[in-house]
Amino acid sequence: MIEFTPRKIQSSFWAILSPIISIAITILIGSLIFKILSYPVIESLYQVFVSPFSRPDRIADIFVKACPLIIIGLGLIFCFKANIWNIGAEGQFILGALCAGSFALLFPETKTYMLLFSMFIIGFAGGAIWASIPAILKVRLNVNEILVSLMLVYVAMLFIDFIVRGPLRDPMSFGFPLSKVYPDGAIISKVDFPFIGYLGQFHYGIFIILILCPLIWFFINKTLPGFQIKIFGSSTRASEFAGFNKNKITFYVLLVSGGLSGVAGVIEVSANMGRLQPEVSFGYGFTAIIVAFLGRLNPYGVVIAGIIIATAKLGADNAQMVLGIPKVVTGIFEGMLLFFLLASETIQKYKISIRKDN
Amino acid sequence: MTNNLDSMTFIEVKNLSKTFDQFLANDSISMNIKKGKIHALLGENGAGKSTLVKCLYGVVKPTAGQILINNNHVIINNPREARSYGIGMVFQHFSLFPALTVSENILISLDEKITKKNLEDKISITAKQWGLPIEPTKKVLDLSVGEQQRVEIIRCLLQNPKLLIMDEPTSVLSPQEINQLFKVLRKLANSGCSILYISHKLNEIKQIASKVTILRSGKVISSTDTSKISTTSMAEKMIGKKVKKITKISKNNFLNSSTAISINNLNRKKLSQFGTELKKISFNVKYGEILGIAGVAGNGQVELMNALSGETLGDPDEIIFEDKKIGNTNIKFRRSLGLEFVPEERNGHATVPDITLTENTFLTFYNTYLKNSNFLDDILLSSNMSSNDSKSIINDNDVRCPYSNPLADQLSGGNLQKFIVGRSLKANPKVLIISQPTWGVDIGAASEIRSKLLELAKLGKAIILISQDLDEIYEISNNICVINNGSLSTPKKTSKISATDIGILMGIN
Numbered sequence: 001m002i003e004f005t006p007r008k009i010q011s012s013f014w015a016i017l018s019p020i021i022s023i024a025i026t027i028l029i030g031s032l033i034f035k036i037l038s039y040p041v042i043e044s045l046y047q048v049f050v051s052p053f054s055r056p057d058r059i060a061d062i063f064v065k066a067c068p069l070i071i072i073g074l075g076l077i078f079c080f081k082a083n084i085w086n087i088g089a090e091g092q093f094i095l096g097a098l099c100a101g102s103f104a105l106l107f108p109e110t111k112t113y114m115l116l117f118s119m120f121i122i123g124f125a126g127g128a129i130w131a132s133i134p135a136i137l138k139v140r141l142n143v144n145e146i147l148v149s150l151m152l153v154y155v156a157m158l159f160i161d162f163i164v165r166g167p168l169r170d171p172m173s174f175g176f177p178l179s180k181v182y183p184d185g186a187i188i189s190k191v192d193f194p195f196i197g198y199l200g201q202f203h204y205g206i207f208i209i210l211i212l213c214p215l216i217w218f219f220i221n222k223t224l225p226g227f228q229i230k231i232f233g234s235s236t237r238a239s240e241f242a243g244f245n246k247n248k249i250t251f252y253v254l255l256v257s258g259g260l261s262g263v264a265g266v267i268e269v270s271a272n273m274g275r276l277q278p279e280v281s282f283g284y285g286f287t288a289i290i291v292a293f294l295g296r297l298n299p300y301g302v303v304i305a306g307i308i309i310a311t312a313k314l315g316a317d318n319a320q321m322v323l324g325i326p327k328v329v330t331g332i333f334e335g336m337l338l339f340f341l342l343a344s345e346t347i348q349k350y351k352i353s354i355r356k357d358n
Numbered sequence: 359m360t361n362n363l364d365s366m367t368f369i370e371v372k373n374l375s376k377t378f379d380q381f382l383a384n385d386s387i388s389m390n391i392k393k394g395k396i397h398a399l400l401g402e403n404g405a406g407k408s409t410l411v412k413c414l415y416g417v418v419k420p421t422a423g424q425i426l427i428n429n430n431h432v433i434i435n436n437p438r439e440a441r442s443y444g445i446g447m448v449f450q451h452f453s454l455f456p457a458l459t460v461s462e463n464i465l466i467s468l469d470e471k472i473t474k475k476n477l478e479d480k481i482s483i484t485a486k487q488w489g490l491p492i493e494p495t496k497k498v499l500d501l502s503v504g505e506q507q508r509v510e511i512i513r514c515l516l517q518n519p520k521l522l523i524m525d526e527p528t529s530v531l532s533p534q535e536i537n538q539l540f541k542v543l544r545k546l547a548n549s550g551c552s553i554l555y556i557s558h559k560l561n562e563i564k565q566i567a568s569k570v571t572i573l574r575s576g577k578v579i580s581s582t583d584t585s586k587i588s589t590t591s592m593a594e595k596m597i598g599k600k601v602k603k604i605t606k607i608s609k610n611n612f613l614n615s616s617t618a619i620s621i622n623n624l625n626r627k628k629l630s631q632f633g634t635e636l637k638k639i640s641f642n643v644k645y646g647e648i649l650g651i652a653g654v655a656g657n658g659q660v661e662l663m664n665a666l667s668g669e670t671l672g673d674p675d676e677i678i679f680e681d682k683k684i685g686n687t688n689i690k691f692r693r694s695l696g697l698e699f700v701p702e703e704r705n706g707h708a709t710v711p712d713i714t715l716t717e718n719t720f721l722t723f724y725n726t727y728l729k730n731s732n733f734l735d736d737i738l739l740s741s742n743m744s745s746n747d748s749k750s751i752i753n754d755n756d757v758r759c760p761y762s763n764p765l766a767d768q769l770s771g772g773n774l775q776k777f778i779v780g781r782s783l784k785a786n787p788k789v790l791i792i793s794q795p796t797w798g799v800d801i802g803a804a805s806e807i808r809s810k811l812l813e814l815a816k817l818g819k820a821i822i823l824i825s826q827d828l829d830e831i832y833e834i835s836n837n838i839c840v841i842n843n844g845s846l847s848t849p850k851k852t853s854k855i856s857a858t859d860i861g862i863l864m865g866i867n
Binding site for chain 1: 378667668669688689693699701703710713717720721724725
């Protein structure tokens with residue numbers, strides 16, 4: 001018989017090991033799926049997990065892909081730590097990109113980076129406003145934030161589609177639903193590494209993570225609001241007993257999370273697209289949920305998790321190109337990873353021992 | 359003697375041990391329960407009572423030792439098997455679904471198949487037979503706690519048990535209900551059913567049980583006839599040292615002082631579907647006074663505590679502290695005025711289980727720490743302050759920690775409670791509002807907490823004590839009132855209100 005005894009002390013050993021185990025099991029079952037679908041197993045695994053590291057420019061592209069995932073994931077830490085379930089980061093991402101993009105297009109020919117700077121603020125506000133809708137409904141009317149934030153994703157998708165096909169369509173786009181190209185001052189340029197030159201699409205926006213990550217770590221672990229968020233998430237009644245304002249916390253975590261998703265949207269469009277188009281996100285907002293949990297709601301963990309997921313995504317692209325494996329395979333991998341990760345929390349919380357029955 | 363089995367023994371436990379990890383919860387326990395006898399199991403929290411009982415009921419499996427029923431070896435793998443051997447159990451915390459009726463609740467737990475109609479008839483018959491009046495079609499949420507306990511007992515009786523295990527059955531009952539329960543238990547015993555009665559209330563054990571087994575740190579300390587042992591020596595055997603007598607302060611110079619806090623026509627909605635609405639609650643507490651609020655659990659104590667602490671708000675003049683109207687102010691503000699609160703729930707309300715004691719100190723002190731300081735540099739400073747304060751709370755109140763600065767849920771119930779009370783005292787409150795301070799706390803810690811409360815009153819502080827434990831209320835209160843179904847009786851002097859009066863005020867006959 002298998003026996004579960006609650007651990008008295010949280011095992012930090014297992015806290016680190018359990019994501020690794022989850023990844024290992026995911027790979028194992030993934031190979032099984034490749035086998036069943038009769039793809040060459042080793043070759044497939046190589047394409048998915050190793051090929052993204054095979055060239056410097058490919059490695060650089062991992063960071064490009066990971067950038068929006070990490071920034072959104074960092075924002076989601078706030079919500080998830082407080083037990084507020086923001087599932088609508090995708091919509092907040094889109095709104096951030098849309099607001100900042102519309103603003104940029106008001107100032108054609110602008111070269112100064114003041115424009116980009118304002119776009120960050122406007123993008124943050126756009127995402128935050130979108131997240132404030134579930135926040136207000138939750139605080140005022142106790143409406144479930146999961147449903148509202150999720151449904152607003154589809155509203156956001158249709159909204160940007162309408163804007164790009166209608167008011168903001170470039171008359172010179174030959175009927176394609178594309179906006180005009182951003183002015184120079186709104187473009188995040190690629191990094192020209194000394195002696196190496198450009199590496200893939202590696203751009204300056206990625207460096208924002210270097211600032212955000214320690215900042216958020218400090219905020220969560222060392223400040224009173226960070227403490228309040230943690231306490232609110234782990235025990236609502238105790239946080240009320242301490243006198244923390246429940247509504248304020250709910251409101252602000254959603255705002256910050258939405259705002260950071262918006263910033264991710266600004267960076268993604270300004271660095272990689274240079275104009276608005278109907279599709280600005282490719283499920284980043286949803287994938288970032290997995291990234292946040294895979295990173296154990298720790299800012300540094302989120303960075304690592306973002307890189308792992310981005311690797312798998314790029315690997316799946318390669319696998320499709322080289323072996324013709326459908327890209328949806330990554331979806332399966334992501335799903336399995338989250339599943340095993342949540343399951344492996346059991347190992348962290350309980351000591352499992354096998355006992356012989358008499 | 360235990361090895362010499364006779365036909366009068368129903369169940370015998372031989373050298374039973376149970377370890378969790380390295381912790382020895384039961385250390386080769388031997389005892390036997392005779393047929394048709396009421397056998398008490400006495401011990402402090404953590405003495406191993408519940409582990410032993412869980413072994414008997416098949417919830418946990420013993421690591422070593424044997425269980426014999428009617429002189430035959432048995433291995434009890436799960437509660438269903440325990441029931442098939444004729445063992446029934448009434449847990450301290452009932453496992454009933456509030457939204458279902460009595461018969462539906464019983465139906466889902468029965469091992470045999472039976473139609474609802476037949477079951478209802480059966481319940482009525484059993485209820486009548488044993489003097490446990492209950493309406494099978496009533497929903498559990500409409501039942502009082504005493505009635506819910508009857509449902510649990512009937513559920514066991516339907517299986518014709520040979521042994522009924524009762525875990526702290528009186529902790530939620532009024533004096534009258536306790537008498538009624540004892541009648542039922544005696545009747546059951548006379549019919550040949552053995553009863554294992556778990557309690558830490560010595561008087562009750564003396565009153566109802568014929569034999570008592572005392573456990574301490576997992577071992578049997580004594581097993582004897584209740585007629586041959588005094589309550590004092592039971593208590594000493596249970597805690598392993600002499601019990602400190604609490605002496606009530608006869609002279610309290612503050613008692614004629616001014617009113618500290620007055621509550622006027624306070625109304626609050628129920629907190630949950632199964633909560634209780636507070637109706638026009640009014641009382642005053644003077645400095646130096648301890649007001650005891652007695653009552654059976656679930657009669658509005660939680661709502662009252664939340665209203666007093668400011669976790670639920672109302673009109674300003676519902677609560678007046680000195681001359682300030684504070685009925686609409688939050689807990690933070692009330693703390694800053696010198697009110698302190700100790701809610702009933704230790705884990706998850708008074709403290710957060712998975713953070714350290716230092717952080718838990720910070721939890722209620724942060725406002726004081728950060729009051730006169732600016733943002734960033736004081737976070738580190740205040741963590742120093744909370745670390746110092748938490749250390750002094752631990753030292754001053756004899757809180758025993760497994761190592762320095764542990765997580766809150768690594769303390770035993772009694773030690774955590776000492777910490778929580780100590781934290782409130784550290785804030786040097788003018789008024790302390792404390793709910794169920796010694797619930798589930800071992801005798802030693804309980805008497806320490808009560809002495810602290812008396813000391814505090816002696817210093818001229820006002821105390822509102824909400825408690826289910828009548829002995830405790832009598833022991834330290836100056837005035838007593840009773841909360842029943844959300845209404846509060848007029849406070850009376852402790853010497854002028856008898857347990858019977860209180861029982862009547864509790865609204866149960």
